[in-house]
Amino acid sequence: MQNWRDEKNEFSILMLPPAFWLVTFFTLPLVVVWVYSFGNRGPLGETNLGFTLVNYVRAFELVHMAILWKTVWITIIVTALCFAFGFPMAMAISFAPGKWKLRLLMLVILPFWTNLLIRTYAWIAILRPRGILNGGLKWIHDTWYSLIGYGVEEIPKFVPWEILYNDKAVVIGLVYVHIPFMILPIYATMEKLDKSFLEASLDLGSSQMRTIFRVMMPLCMTGIVSGAMLVFVLTLGNFIVADVLGGTNSLMIGNQIARQFGAARDWPFGAALSFVILYATFILLWLRSIYAARLEQRDAKR
């Protein structure tokens, strides 16, 4: 099982089903969408094949670029928050005593057993004006005023925090949905990390905090980068969360695309929008590989 060339038969047998699957259900549809992106919409919403760049020109209109720009911003914030919460969680699991490790990991994975839509709707119950969050805040509000000597009638009216149906709710929902994708890869690299690096740092006089920032984080970089990429890509394409928790202004590019394939019945334009994102992703990956190669060159020179 060393390489493809030596065991041609075994590898072809093993590879045939997945290759067939990928070509039929991934590559072919992608090609279809790509072809559609050059077509045009007929008067009844049907797709006429052809070759026109109109859809792409439209995709670069200010309205759509503004949505894309905002989507990228939300995605960056969501990724950063996932890291800020996910890294300590991964650390807590990795350093937990043996029998707790598995239980905590299960808790991270558990939400996947429930449908994404249902989980997202649950956030409405939490965030709405008379929901769990505002209920708790109201209780604190009332208790506080009665503690400092207000009578029942004198307590100022509690104004609920408007956190549902806007960008805040979208960010909260997206962080919630995607944080496992940040925790798991970081946890995996942490498990492989030789703990004597951390002990060496402490032994050399570093505090726990300095050890985390100067030794732990750099040594977990591969996990952090893969986690961040997963969260970034998944968040960029997500439209369910913005659909359920967002307001009229919280449109993300995913919603815009979904709308073209749905209500707007403009498949060619939806296809073009999707491919603009795909092209942008390719360009980003290409830039990243150039950067990585340059880093490698610099290290080799030393």
Next chain:
Amino acid sequence: MTQSIAIKIDGVSKRYGRNVLAVDHAKFDIKEGEFFTLLGPSGCGKTTLMRMIAGFETLTEGTIEICGQDMHGVPPNKRPVNMVFQSYAVFPHMTVAENLAYGLQIDKLGKSEIEKRVKDGLEMVRMSQFSDRRPNQLSGGQRQRVALARALIKRPKVLLLDEPMSALDAKLREEMQVELVTLQHEVGITFVVVTHDQQEALSMSDRVAVIEGGVVRQIATPSELYEHPKSKFVADFIGKMTTFPGKHRGDTNAGSKIEIPHFGEFQCREIVTDSPDLVVGIRPEKIEVRRREPEGDVIKMRGKVKNIMYCGGENHVYVDVDGHEIVAYLQNETRGFHEKFQVGDDVWSYWELNDVVVLDH
């Protein structure tokens, strides 16, 4: 000269869970400037003991004092000791110079002072030309030197080394042993080394503590340990030893009378023990083998050569004496000497009374 005490270990025990006693009432002092070795088979508790000194393990019982200060509740980063880890733990994301500077940056030293100390540290371990390298571009021996310099430039009161030679190949190991001893004399810092390699312990240390099953069996200088082991475990663990069961047959003015059943009685030069059952041992290089019966005041046994192992500098000759195996190391003093005996030869093996070790059973 009375030396002051660097580490005082007083009644230290470590228990894992309810049943595992990793260290059992260890009590000894390590002197300032000493090269001290904790020696024992794997799982004997020596590493646990070292990690308790460094502050990575808590004590179940007892106290550890470093330079007169009780270390109870003092975290590792506040202890005046530094450690060289078994895996060296040289940070892979920093250059060699950055690794050395990492520990100094906490001590609130000036930038020029840090640079100077890093430079001196690299010179000390002869790694100056590698200061900009990354650890993955270094060999195991070079990485060890980086770890050593990184710990030493913190100027600790005590340097702890956990199995420092285990990741090196045999040739490099001997080189580094010499280098480590030289370095220790130069810097004058107390070194505490953990090892399972008795050769390493004997060749480097001022004193050695032999540990078995969490219990310190004997603490002595290397020569004392080898020539006068106190127990069968120590005798077996350090070097090789042929042993016979013996019987104590009373004392005279000259010393104890001891009988080796089936082989006769002999007279010790001192009073060795009180217990009636004991073990008589003899080191293989102290045994002579010849064809003619030896004369004079020696212990001699007649037997047959059972096996010969040629080891270059010496021959290991296994002599069968009435079902008892005696191992003798004979120096190959002249070319062709190794052919002097053949398997099946009738020989006498004998040794001086003085070389006998008497151990409690």
